[in-house]
Amino acid sequence: MTPSVLSGNALLDRFHALDQWLFQQQNFWQEAPFTHQQLSWEAQHPELGQWLRQQSLEHAEHYQGQPHALLNAPAPFAELAEQAQRLSSLGPHPQHPSHTIPxxxxxxxxxxxxxxxxxxxxxxxxxxxxxxxxxxxxxxxxxxxxxxxxxxxxxxxxxxxxxxxxxxxxxxxxxxxxxxxxxxxxxxxxxxxxxxxxxxxxxxxxxxxxxxxxxxxxxxxxxxxxxxxxxxxxxxxxxxxxxxxxxxxxAQLALTRSDLRLTLRESVNAGQRDRRLRDQSMARRLAFDQLCRERLGQTDYQSTPAAANKWLHLPFHQWANRVAEHMQRPLTLDSHDDEAEALGWQRLAQIRNLELVGNLFRRPLELWLLLxxxxxxxxxxxxxxxxxxxxxxxxxxxxxxxxxxxx
Ligand SMILES: C[S@@+](CC[C@H](N)C(=O)[O-])C[C@H]1O[C@@H](n2cnc3c(N)ncnc32)[C@H](O)[C@@H]1O
Structure with missing residues (x-):
């Protein structure tokens, strides 16, 4: 079916359909893999969780803007993808050509x-x-x-x-x-x-x-x-x-500001250099989080200061020491700890692949808000x-x- 512009009763019909579906499937999109070590849906669908955790960062990068194109993921990925696409279809407004602008x-x-x-x-x-x-x-x-x-x-x-x-x-x-x-x-x-x-x-x-x-x-x-x-x-x-x-x-769905962040998890416009820097910053934050869990007994993800991005040129241990100082954490690393950064990259790949499930809900959630x-x-x-x-x-x-x- 060709996607169409929504107006009149179609606005209401689509809103109700989206509201019910997003509400029923909340488990799949409300928890952010970045801050939750284990997602609640992974217990119900262990095969999907394990499969996604084994994929590479490049795999996640390839599908992040088009998660519905991922056809070989275990169930219920394909079913959710089909539902998401159907419920978020939106056609182009008619065009009114006029004289060209100089x-x-x-x-x-x-x-x-x-x-x-x-x-x-x-x-x-x-x-x-x-x-x-x-x-x-x-x-x-x-x-x-x-x-x-x-x-x-x-x-x-x-x-x-x-x-x-x-x-x-x-x-x-x-x-x-x-x-x-x-x-x-x-x-x-x-x-x-x-x-x-x-x-x-x-x-x-x-x-x-x-x-x-x-x-x-x-x-x-x-x-x-x-x-x-x-x-x-x-x-x-x-x-x-x-x-x-x-x-x-x-509506059935009640949203918080943090739920709304999902609608922005898309970076079709970011250049390669920006993406690399963003990934490095995230990988390091994840490595830092892991070290705080292991060495300080931290149990929840604590957000690191925005200033941490300014220090990315430093080797990992120096970067982490600055972050720890800024956050007043009793953590001191030396150059042997630089290998922890690789674990951060591994966790980033897992997170990005797990995020593909949530990404299926990005456009439907945006459409709920637009409606x-x-x-x-x-x-x-x-x-x-x-x-x-x-x-x-x-x-x-x-x-x-x-x-x-x-x-
Ligand atoms: C994403 S830009 C879009 C600008 C413009 N519409 C365009 O498409 O080029 C958002 C604009 O909102 C302005 N802005 C942000 N908060 C504002 C406020 N409280 N009152 C007025 N303008 C604001 C910003 O300075 C910025 O120029």
């Missing part, structure tokens, strides 16, 4: 960002009336300027970083576009006055609370239309996720459509919510 517009925008913006813009139908775009957490407001040029209207952008706002102003001046770029914390009380029924908000990759705030304010003020591509669902202030929609408030947002807008009187605006290779956060106020 190449000079692309000069100041990083390539991938430009492609994302073009794809986002193609999903917006030509407006029947003059639109006042409100670019939310706009950065340099590349998206706002693009839409202003492509579809006309007016532009206001809100961004709290003064340097970015200044650059936005300079770019608008350079392209001879009239726009208002405001320095504004969108979470502050004062933001309300900048959102009104005249505005059509657009948001490309505004994180957790930032896009939630937009949906609440825009629907309260009666904005005629919204286009929002959310990201970083776990960037919320509260410990527990507070659903927006009535439907999700009555909460879509259903909220639906409850507020919006005709809401949820689809993708670009392929996943361009950004894993490729879902776009389009909402139009019903008459």
């Amino acid at each position: 190449a000079r517009f692309a000069v100041d925008v990083p390539g991938r960002k430009w492609q994302q913006i073009e794809a986002f813009a193609r999903c917006l139908p030509p407006p029947a009336q003059t639109v006042h775009w409100l670019d939310w957490c706009s950065g340099k407001s590349h998206l706002g300027r693009h839409l202003l040029h492509r579809l006309g209207g007016k532009l206001t952008s809100l961004e709290w970083d003064a340097a970015l706002v200044e650059q936005a102003q300079q770019l608008s001046a350079k392209h001879q576009l009239t726009a208002t770029h405001r320095i504004q914390d969108v979470l502050a009380e004062s933001c309300q006055q900048h959102v009104s029924a005249q505005h059509s908000p657009i948001a490309l990759h505004a994180c957790g609370d930032l896009h939630l705030q937009l949906l609440r304010l825009a629907s309260r003020q009666g904005c005629p239309q919204l286009a929002v591509a959310p990201c970083c669902y776990n960037r919320i202030a509260s410990h527990d996720y507070q659903p927006l929609s009535q439907t999700a408030r009555g 909460d947002r879509a259903l909220f807008l639906h409850e507020q009187g919006y005709h809401t459509r949820l689809g993708t605006f670009c392929p996943r290779e361009l950004t894993p956060r490729n879902a776009l919510l389009l909402a139009t106020k019903s008459d």
Whole structure:
């Protein structure tokens, strides 16, 4: 079946199906292999657990972005993969080609960002009336300027970083576009006055609370239309996720901020060097954790300071001594302990392969969250459509919510 854009009753049907499935299968995705030495599902499915623990880091790397393509893993992997794919299928929004944007517009925008913006813009139908775009957490407001040029209207952008706002102003001046770029914390009380029924908000990759705030304010003020591509669902202030929609408030699934991290466990955009550094940092943290368990009797994973990444150039024992000092742990290593790092790499390979099971639930969980947002807008009187605006290779956060106020 070809994946389709979700709207109307399909939003509710899919939400209920996902809610039930994610709730029933919680064991498979709620525990993070990084912090749990043994996962509870391994007791029920020892063959799968053992098989994954024997695979290499390269194996995990290969499948991490496409876990459903792993066909030879023991049961119930394939069954879960099939269910996950079916429940998270989402089709692309229809495209509305319009005149091409002059190449000079692309000069100041990083390539991938430009492609994302073009794809986002193609999903917006030509407006029947003059639109006042409100670019939310706009950065340099590349998206706002693009839409202003492509579809006309007016532009206001809100961004709290003064340097970015200044650059936005300079770019608008350079392209001879009239726009208002405001320095504004969108979470502050004062933001309300900048959102009104005249505005059509657009948001490309505004994180957790930032896009939630937009949906609440825009629907309260009666904005005629919204286009929002959310990201970083776990960037919320509260410990527990507070659903927006009535439907999700009555759901079986109750999520914490830490559950939401799963939606971000994907790094299609990270370069090879960054991945290597990230892996080395994790392998060392795991080796350090193991040493603390063996020598200090530690029983739970204790997170190591972010500063540890700055010392990665040091040999393992020196790195670990700095970390121990920072964490005030009575642990002193010498060069003989450098071989412990290899054990860290081994544990990393096991963890990454075990994570493949949780990764099957990443997109379904993201869709549950997106549907909460879509259903909220639906409850507020919006005709809401949820689809993708670009392929996943361009950004894993490729879902776009389009909402139009019903008459
Ligand atoms: C991921 S970037 C997206 C920027 C832009 N929409 C784009 O796609 O290029 C998120 C932006 O949100 C801004 N931001 C973060 N917290 C904010 C807040 N409380 N109020 C306003 N802007 C905020 C950041 O400075 C950053 O420019």
